[in-house]
Every structure is written in C-alpha cells, then in structure tokens.
Amino acid sequence: MSITLPTQSTMLTSDFIFGVATASFQIEGATQIDNRLPSIWDTFCATPGKVKGADNGDIACDHYHLWEQDIQLIKDLGVDAYRLSIAWPRVMDKNGEANQAGLNFYRQLLKKLKAEGLTVFVTLYHWDLPQHLEDKGGWLNRETAYRFKDYADLVTQELAEWVDSWATFNEPFCAAILGYELGIHAPGLSKPEYGRQAAHHILLAHGLALPVIRKNAPASQVGIVLNMNRSYAASEKAEDQFACLMRDTLDNQFFIEPLMTGQYPQILKTVAPHYFPMILPGDMDIISQPIDFLGMNFYTCNHNAYDADQLFKNVPNAAPVEYTDIGWEIAPHAFTELLVTLNKQYSLPPMYITENGAACADHIIDGEINDDQRVRYLEGHLNAVHQAIEEGVDIRGYFAWSLMDNFEWAEGYSKRFGLTYVDYQTQERTIKRSGHAYRALLNSRKP
Ligand code: FCB
DSSP: OOOOOOTTOGGGSTTSEEEEEOOHHHHOOOTTSTTOOOBHHHHHHTSTTSSGGGOOSSSTTOHHHHHHHHHHHHHHTTOSEEEEEOOHHHHBOTTSOBOHHHHHHHHHHHHHHHHTTOEEEEEEESSOOBHHHHTTTGGGSTHHHHHHHHHHHHHHHHHGGGOSEEEEEEOHIIIIIIIIISOSSTTOOOOHHHHHHHHHHHHHHHHHHHHHHHHHOTTSEEEEEEEOOEEEESSSSHHHHHHHHHHHIIIIIHHHHHHHHSSOOTHHHHHOGGGOOOOOTTHHHHHTOOOSEEEEEOOOEEEEEEETTTEEEEEOOSSOOOBOTTSOBOOHHHHHHHHHHHHHHSOOOOEEEEEOOOOBOOOOBTTBOOOHHHHHHHHHHHHHHHHHHHTTOOEEEEEEEOSSOOOOGGGGGGOBOOSEEEETTTTEEEEOHHHHHHHHHHHTSOO
C-alpha cells in the first residue's frame, strides 16, 4: 500500500520539506530527573479521573534516555525535518535561572539532529507549564506572559545555534480553551471567561517573545502554530448557519484574527460579550507583529447545530463517513477548504502543516503493523495540501503527527498516532506500514 501525489506536484520538489513531529511531555518521560520541575500535566495526570487509565508522563516513550536511537528512527523514515518541543520545567528553575542539566539534554539532541542533516523546528510551549507558575494563576495571570518571554530569551540564547525554526506556542486554542474553559486538559479549570483570558495572555506572551527570539536567533524563522477544524452547519437553517459561524469564530478566528489583524472578532462584543477578554492598551500591537510563518495543525472537521445556551452544539455528520479510532471524522476536502478560505480571508505568511495524522487501533502481528487506514488518511490529506497549493496557498512543508505512538493527553496511551509503533513494556519501536509508505513517497522525490 503506497501514498501517491501527482507526479508534477511542487510538494515533490526539493524546496518542500517533509517531517515528523513530537512534543516533550508526550515522549520524554524522566519527569523527576536532572532537576526538572513538576508541570501542570504531571499534576493533572495525578488527579483522579482526569486522564484515561490514570496514565501519566513518568516514562512515556523514555525518549530522554533513548534519544539517540530515536534520531536513528527519524533518519530511517527518510524525512527532511523534525519538529519537537522544549519542556519549560526542564530548563528553568523557580527563580528564572537556567537549569544546565536540562539544557544539556536539548543541546546534545539538537546538535545530533543537525549533524544528521535534519532541519529542526522547535516549539517553545507545547502545554507543559511549570506547576509553580500555575500556582500563581497560570495563564490567567498576565505575569505568566512575561515569564514566558524570559523563558524564550533563555532558551534562544542557549540553543539558537542548532534550530532552524522557532514556534512560540503550539495550539493556543487547546492550551487555553481545553485547559481553562472546558477543563478537559491541564490545569482542568472550566469557566467561559477563563478560556478567553488565558488565550489573550498566551497570545500576548507570543508577541512579547517575538523580538527577543529575533534578537537571539537572527538566522531562524519565528512563528506560531494554530490548530483548526473546518466548521460546517448541520443544515441550511439560519440558526444552524449561525451556530457554525459562532463555532468558527470561537475556535478558529478568535486565534488567527488578532495575530493577523490586531483585533478579536468584533461579533463577540454583541453576541457573546462574556467571551471578550480584558485587553490593556498596546496589547493588540504586540500580538499582531509580523511573523515569518504560520504553522497549521489539522485533523478533522465538525458539524454544528444551534444551541440556546452554548450558541452551538456538535452533531454527527448526517452522511455516512469514516472515523478514526479517536472518533474524528476523516475529511481531507475540509482541509483544502480551510486553507483556501483562510488564504482569502487574511494576508497569510508562508505556512507549514505542522501536524496532521490519524489515531488507529494498531496491533503488532508477526512484527508488522498494517495501519491501512492511516496510509489512506495520509494520502488523502497530502493530496488536500497539494490541492490547496494549486489554489494559491503558500505552504512550504508538512509534518506527520507523530514520529511514534505517545502520551495522547487526556486519552493517555490508549490512542496511537505514530508512524512508528511503541511497545510500552519494552520501549521497542517498530515502523508501521504508514511509516514505510511515507518513506517511499519521500524517496520517490527527484534530487
Ligand atoms: C494536537 C496536539 C498534539 C497531539 C495531536 C493528536 O492537538 O498538538 O500534541 O496530541 O493533537
């Protein structure tokens, strides 16, 4: 089973980069080693009922110890680039001083990635906030944005030499809304006005860090990574159309509009004023500074019907469609539509697809993992990216989520997204059929 793209696709030329992605908390383990401080995800995992199977990140994929063999795995997949994140609680102590032991881990990792000829994309914040900052209010506390600036300053001073691309944040929507409004991610708070205030402070932190990163890493590109699902209305009825508009506004536009234009969606002021955050003078200019790239994570779409209390509610697609093991509809056409629509709405910087992938109920049988659904998913979505490029969107690269199975947040280890299978008992990695197909596609490129 293979993945094909049209032979003329510009994605098959040498300028387009293909990679795989991971995040610190999801793979590293070693949570209590080398002076690493507790993060909000350690606390969340230790809170009964929050994470499936009471799973935690204590061992995860033990990447902290197995990083050399994992770099070999990245090489074996034949990719050009690797996207990883740095764990804030590993590299900075409570007083804001460097923790050299933690920095050394990333130094050796990044050095080796570069020595292997890989392009390195680093995310500064993929959700593992130090718990001591959460104890002071976390992202509800404006001060956290300034602490993030200090953290970005430290990391880019120490590590810029080996990094090609810096992203400030991964998915502010998830960090703020799932974490502070819906309570399903760490720190598990749930008030409507919390989510939006946390989001504003995260976007502010992004903007405060930009000039610092540019100063310390003048040779790298700097951007941010957003996640978006394409929203559809459940019917032609005006109220469902309105529900769809609100879903798109709250989940998607609320994050991209301030970055691109310096304002939050104004419709919220009349329709849902409690969702409008507290903004201080100057904030929006800080947030909307130019970025070199926008990262986009895409997995699925949603269907929305009107709900008097919540403005919208999720309904299943009325058409017969295929779902992945995490219950997400497979909708590659939605990916093209999303990208093309955003490109019309905004004057976008170059884009990278920083995550895309499928959870499948994988089993290893006779040493093989035949994840045909994932192969089809990747082929569909890569062709969707190709189509978006054909329609004028400037997309420079694609990262599959993920290098290997890992800790899938509130789902624990129950959902597998890897191109590589991880046996959590033995930490053995086995490349799945999808990983082989991805490598074959990449190898088919002309030099
Ligand atoms: C994204 C996250 C990533 C991973 C995938 C499945 O929202 O950025 O860490 O969990 O979903």
